[in-house]
Amino acid sequence: xEDTRIELEILGLSSSHSSAHSYALILGEKNGxxxxxxxxxxxxAQAIAIEVEGIRPNRPMTHDLFRNFAIEFNIxxxxxxxxxxxxxxxxxxxxxxxxxxxxxxxARPSDAIAIAVRFNAPIYTNEKVLQEGGIVLKDSFYTxxxxxxxxxxxxxxxxxxxxxxxxxxxxxxxxxQNEDYELAARLRDEIKRLxxxx
Numbered sequence: 001x002e003d004t005r006i007e008l009e010i011l012g013l014s015s016s017h018s019s020a021h022s023y024a025l026i027l028g029e030k031n032g033x034x035x036x037x038x039x040x041x042x043x044x045a046q047a048i049a050i051e052v053e054g055i056r057p058n059r060p061m062t063h064d065l066f067r068n069f070a071i072e073f074n075i076x077x078x079x080x081x082x083x084x085x086x087x088x089x090x091x092x093x094x095x096x097x098x099x100x101x102x103x104x105x106x107a108r109p110s111d112a113i114a115i116a117v118r119f120n121a122p123i124y125t126n127e128k129v130l131q132e133g134g135i136v137l138k139d140s141f142y143t144x145x146x147x148x149x150x151x152x153x154x155x156x157x158x159x160x161x162x163x164x165x166x167x168x169x170x171x172x173x174x175x176x177q178n179e180d181y182e183l184a185a186r187l188r189d190e191i192k193r194l195x196x197x198x
Contacts, residue, residue, distance in 0.1 A: 004127040008036065008082075010052060010117070013045050014181045024181030025110065027123065034134040036082075036125065037185045038090055044110035051117045063114040070119075074098060077119035080112040083126070085133045088189055135176070135188060165194050 008027040015023055023045035027036040040048075047063045049055075060068060070077065078095040085091075092109040094116075095102060107115075116123050172187040 005081075005124045006030075006032075006126065006130060008123045008125055010048070010113070010123075011035065013049055022182065024185065025113065026181055027113075027125075029130065029134075034130050034136050036130060036134050037181045037188075038109055038133075039182055039185060040110035044108075044114055047114040048110070048117060051114070063111070063118060066115055067118040070096075077115060077121040078102065079121050080107075080109075080116040080123045081125070082109050082112075082123070082129055085129050090129070090133070132192065133185075133188070135172070135184065161194055165191055168194070 007030045009030050011026040011028040013023050013025055021042045022039050023042065025038045025040050025045065025048065027038065028034070029036075047061055050057065050061075051063075057064070069075075076097045078097055080092060080094055082090055082092045090109045092107050092112045093104040094107050094112050095104055097103075113123060115121075168187050168191050172184050172191065175181075175184040175187060
């Protein structure tokens, strides 16, 4: 399952309602209904936004400097891969090529994506990351990306957890309708934690 490559596209950026210094970067599965929200810093959000919008700053920013450096030394950016989600933190690498030699460079997803947009490089993840961190759009509502199991009889001791999960899902739907992607991501993580207890 981990080796399944899934291409993503940037759907948008949303400012955080709880912090002036963070944003939610929304990635979407190409030709699919799953969304992957990633909380990133203001600098990385700006670096992605100005490139996506085609804005050219007067002087090169850090990611522009990396692009200029790579071009000067004939380094190609092949792709970006978001490899895993561990304890709420996403991990990624940038696949580069120079003189027919390919190397994977460890990077934060926000930096990797800021570089990918400057090289028109594809962004990928795997099925495991989307299962653990994604949100599925179903009939105009979002649910956990993990496929919900068919309704089954649950023991009474599990009922409290099940009710809490349903309440959190409703809160996550409301947060997404209000475009509060940071809150939706936190609620998603809590839902995953509770689901692991059942």
